[in-house]
Amino acid sequence: MAATIKDVARACGVHVSTVSRTFSAPHLVNPATRSRVLAAADDLGYRPNRAARALTTGRTFNMGLIVADISNPFFPPLIKAAQAQARGRDYHVFVADTDEDPRVEEELIRTFTKQVDGVLLCSPRLSNKMIERLAEDVPFVVINRRIKGMPAVLMNVAQGAKLALEHLAGLGHRRIALVSGPIGSWTSNEMQGAAAEAPGLDLVFFGPNQPTEAGGLSVAADVAACGATAVLAYNDLVALGLIEGLLAMEIGVPEKISVIGFDDILPGRLNRPKLTTVAMPAVAAGRMAVDLLLQSGGEGATVTLDTALIVRESTGRAQT
Amino acid sequence: MAATIKDVARACGVHVSTVSRTFSAPHLVNPATRSRVLAAADDLGYRPNRAARALTTGRTFNMGLIVADISNPFFPPLIKAAQAQARGRDYHVFVADTDEDPRVEEELIRTFTKQVDGVLLCSPRLSNKMIERLAEDVPFVVINRRIKGMPAVLMNVAQGAKLALEHLAGLGHRRIALVSGPIGSWTSNEMQGAAAEAPGLDLVFFGPNQPTEAGGLSVAADVAACGATAVLAYNDLVALGLIEGLLAMEIGVPEKISVIGFDDILPGRLNRPKLTTVAMPAVAAGRMAVDLLLQSGGEGATVTLDTALIVRESTGRAQT
DNA sequence: TTTAGTCTGGCAACCGTTTGCAAGGGAGGA
DNA sequence: TCCTCCCTTGCAAACGGTTGCCAGACTAAA
Numbered sequence: 001m002a003a004t005i006k007d008v009a010r011a012c013g014v015h016v017s018t019v020s021r022t023f024s025a026p027h028l029v030n031p032a033t034r035s036r037v038l039a040a041a042d043d044l045g046y047r048p049n050r051a052a053r054a055l056t057t058g059r060t061f062n063m064g065l066i067v068a069d070i071s072n073p074f075f076p077p078l079i080k081a082a083q084a085q086a087r088g089r090d091y092h093v094f095v096a097d098t099d100e101d102p103r104v105e106e107e108l109i110r111t112f113t114k115q116v117d118g119v120l121l122c123s124p125r126l127s128n129k130m131i132e133r134l135a136e137d138v139p140f141v142v143i144n145r146r147i148k149g150m151p152a153v154l155m156n157v158a159q160g161a162k163l164a165l166e167h168l169a170g171l172g173h174r175r176i177a178l179v180s181g182p183i184g185s186w187t188s189n190e191m192q193g194a195a196a197e198a199p200g201l202d203l204v205f206f207g208p209n210q211p212t213e214a215g216g217l218s219v220a221a222d223v224a225a226c227g228a229t230a231v232l233a234y235n236d237l238v239a240l241g242l243i244e245g246l247l248a249m250e251i252g253v254p255e256k257i258s259v260i261g262f263d264d265i266l267p268g269r270l271n272r273p274k275l276t277t278v279a280m281p282a283v284a285a286g287r288m289a290v291d292l293l294l295q296s297g298g299e300g301a302t303v304t305l306d307t308a309l310i311v312r313e314s315t316g317r318a319q320t
Numbered sequence: 321m322a323a324t325i326k327d328v329a330r331a332c333g334v335h336v337s338t339v340s341r342t343f344s345a346p347h348l349v350n351p352a353t354r355s356r357v358l359a360a361a362d363d364l365g366y367r368p369n370r371a372a373r374a375l376t377t378g379r380t381f382n383m384g385l386i387v388a389d390i391s392n393p394f395f396p397p398l399i400k401a402a403q404a405q406a407r408g409r410d411y412h413v414f415v416a417d418t419d420e421d422p423r424v425e426e427e428l429i430r431t432f433t434k435q436v437d438g439v440l441l442c443s444p445r446l447s448n449k450m451i452e453r454l455a456e457d458v459p460f461v462v463i464n465r466r467i468k469g470m471p472a473v474l475m476n477v478a479q480g481a482k483l484a485l486e487h488l489a490g491l492g493h494r495r496i497a498l499v500s501g502p503i504g505s506w507t508s509n510e511m512q513g514a515a516a517e518a519p520g521l522d523l524v525f526f527g528p529n530q531p532t533e534a535g536g537l538s539v540a541a542d543v544a545a546c547g548a549t550a551v552l553a554y555n556d557l558v559a560l561g562l563i564e565g566l567l568a569m570e571i572g573v574p575e576k577i578s579v580i581g582f583d584d585i586l587p588g589r590l591n592r593p594k595l596t597t598v599a600m601p602a603v604a605a606g607r608m609a610v611d612l613l614l615q616s617g618g619e620g621a622t623v624t625l626d627t628a629l630i631v632r633e634s635t636g637r638a639q640t
Numbered sequence: 641t642t643t644a645g646t647c648t649g650g651c652a653a654c655c656g657t658t659t660g661c662a663a664g665g666g667a668g669g670a
Numbered sequence: 671t672c673c674t675c676c677c678t679t680g681c682a683a684a685c686g687g688t689t690g691c692c693a694g695a696c697t698a699a700a
Contacts, residue, residue, distance in 0.1 A: 002433075002457050004656055015680050020658060030678060047457065049434045051371050051380075052656035055685045060371075062431070070415075071396040071586075079390055083417055087424070092431045094414035095390075097403055104407070111382070111412045113322075114369045114686095115435065137322050137367070213586070240590060266391075266533070270560060272592040324686055335650050340688055350648060372686035375655045434656095646697075654688085662681085669674080 003044035011040040023048055054114075062092050063293060064112035064119040066105060070097040072211065072237055073265035074282060075122065078143075081286030082120060089294055091117075100182065100211075102126050106134070113138040118293040121145070125184060141293045143285055145186045149300040151292045153285045157187050157262070160278035160307035161194035164232055164260045165201060167276075167309055172318035173230040173258060174200075177223045179216065179242065180207030181234035187262070188234055195232070204228055213241035220245025229257060229318045236261035236268040236277055243271070243314065254316035264310055273313035281305040323364035331360040343368055374434075382412050383613060384432035384439040386425060390417040392531065392557055393585035394602060395442065398463075401606030402440060409614055411437075420502065420531075422446050426454070433458040438613040441465070445504060461613045463605055465506045469620040471612045473605045477507050477582070480598035480627030481514035484552055484580045485521060487596075487629055492638035493550040493578060494520075497543045499536070499562065500527030501554035507582075508554055515552070524548055533561035540565025549577060549638045556581035556588040556597055563591070563634060574636035584630055593633035601625040 009016040014037060021028045022037040029037070040046075054060040065082055067075045083093045094116060098105040102125045112119050118139040124131060128147050131140065135150060142152045168176055178195050181188040188207065195203055204226045209215040216238035223231055224246060233239035239261030243253050253259055253273055261268060261277040268275035288303050295301070329336040334357060341348045342357040349357070360366075374380040385402055387395045403413045414436060418425040422445045432439050438459040444451060448467050451460065455470060462472045488496055498515050501508040508527065515523055524546045529535040536558035543551055544566060553559035559581030563573050573579055573593055581588060581597040588595035608623050615621070 018679060047430060047433065049656050050431065051374055051434045054371055055375060056658045070399055073393065076391040080417060092428065094416060096414065097400060099400065108412065110367060111370065113367065114371045244590065267587040267590055270587055270591055338649055369686050376688045
């Protein structure tokens with residue numbers, strides 16, 4: 001159907017290699033010939049077949065981006081930032097969603113192999129061992145996970161958790177619930193680690209939980225029952241679900257219980273009460289990940305990005 | 321680096337074609353040979369190179385999905401549905417975001433060409449003519465756009481708009497603002513068409529607007545000033561921005577002005593007031609689009625899916 | 641024992657491009 | 671006038687597979 005390089009070559013009585021060079025090394029072909037080729041190509045609507053080209057050159061100028069749940073508003077800004085950055089480098093980003101399923105994640109990575117030049121792995125659910133094995137076939141940059149010798153973009157979750165806990169402590173909260181995320185989540189571990197180091201607080205752990213609104217909704221009752229006056233949630237979605245659950249039980253937020261999330265997603269800003277949260281540098285992370293992938297010959301540079309506490313309406317003084 | 325078919329062939333003293341058949345036509349190779357090949361392949365960690373395979377077979381078992389703005393919560397459910405459906409058919413879906421930019425859209429389509437077997441085009445911003453031209457190189461299924469002879473999945477926006485207007489009329493509203501979306505949006509046109517046919521209503525049009533919260537926010541003042549007691553917004557994001565703007569001006573929703581959106585996205589459900597909206601069949605559309613792409617030899621079947629009005633808290637009786 | 645038919649697996653062409661090598665032609669210097 | 675050297679182009683191999691065709695080895699039927 002579509003015109004190939006041969007059609008163009010035939011159309012202007014020239015060898016295919018000349019046509020090829022016209023596109024990939026124009027300075028090697030005589031200007032006159034070049035324009036004849038270009039004219040013929042244009043005439044036939046010829047576009048180089050990127051897959052075929054990748055076969056010989058080994059480069060696709062594509063990169064894959066794998067996220068656990070594209071429905072989580074945390075990801076779209078990261079995705080867009082990565083795409084924009086890649087576009088500036090003449091690359092394209094293909095996005096795929098694993099539905100939080102490690103098997104799907106593995107399959108997607110395998111599918112991407114040889115169809116992209118590298119993969120950006122966002123908060124992977126796969127085991128480190130598996131990721132290392134897969135890394136033999138395609139370069140990775142991992143976001144929010146630390147794996148030996150692998151380039152990574154980390155968000156300083158521990159610092160954010162610390163800020164959040166200090167904020168709560170300053171408001172007089174002592175007993176604080178920590179609602180964690182899925183098993184094997186690096187972010188969740190970091191949060192717990194930071195919390196464990198916080199002095200003079202009485203922490204109650206809840207987890208693992210789905211990292212979604214539903215996850216928050218389903219622990220709301222337990223959290224309310226545990227006597228905590230404040231909650232640190234795995235992410236904003238969980239925090240929002242939590243608030244919804246608490247409000248449904250007529251438990252005021254922040255009058256009775258204060259809630260802090262992580263991420264700083266749009267719905268948190270629109271919510272009533274507006275969500276206090278630890279802002280994650282999603283945009284910077286998307287950009288950095290792209291650059292890291294393009295730079296690294298697989299070398300394991302690690303970048304850590306700062307987080308920031310954004311105080312809004314879902315936190316207040318502890319009731320006495 | 322990675323093992324190729326040749327390595328496997330050499331490793332078990334067999335011709336490459338035999339290895340190839342072991343994977344793509346197992347019944348043609350002797351069980352004994354087959355297991356030898358399989359063992360060697362496993363040993364070397366061999367995986368067929370999908371790009372290379374696509375070159376000869378012409379099939380990639382991938383499909384592309386292009387959306388205008390992945391940040392819009394309307395898309396993720398559609399994307400997930402498409403991915404799930406595709407997975408069930410042994411296909412993978414690569415997603416890309418155009419940032420509402422037709423040029424980016426075109427470039428993405430060109431990039432997908434030959435790397436996927438077909439493209440799902442969601443609410444494209446490209447002209448019909450351009451889409452038809454590009455369709456010569458890669459099969460399309462278009463979602464929410466009608467293009468002659470091209471398979472399409474349509475959502476019955478006109479019907480939804482009709483329901484919404486009837487609902488408002490029933491609440492005593494007469495002067496209604498219609499806040500439309502981007503230029504060239506089929507959805508927007510359908511809405512306007514349906515509205516124009518509504519009897520006995522006094523309609524005020526505002527547009528074009530960005531299909532985002534910001535878009536809604538920025539027309540809020542004009543809408544408030546026009547004397548309408550109700551608004552039909554292009555989508556939920558716009559509706560949410562509108563509500564935020566109205567509330568900021570101390571104009572009660574729904575006490576002073578009723579607001580209806582389109583899509584039924586999650587933030588609308590969490591918002592206070594909860595958003596009344598026309599639910600769009602995003603999940604069904606994602607599924608259908610995949611099936612249509614797989615079935616159609618490019619034949620232009622058109623599927624229209626129904627919409628439904630969901631009455632929540634952002635609409636109420638017109639003040640007298 | 642011959643014959644026809646079924647299984648297997650090798651051979652080689654091909655998919656669309658790239659790229660190292662070499663050859664022909666022309667220009668410039670000696 | 672002859673020799674270099676550069677420019678331009680063609681040739682052919684390669685990238686990693688797939689697949690139609692063919693031949694040899696068996697098997698089973700006659």
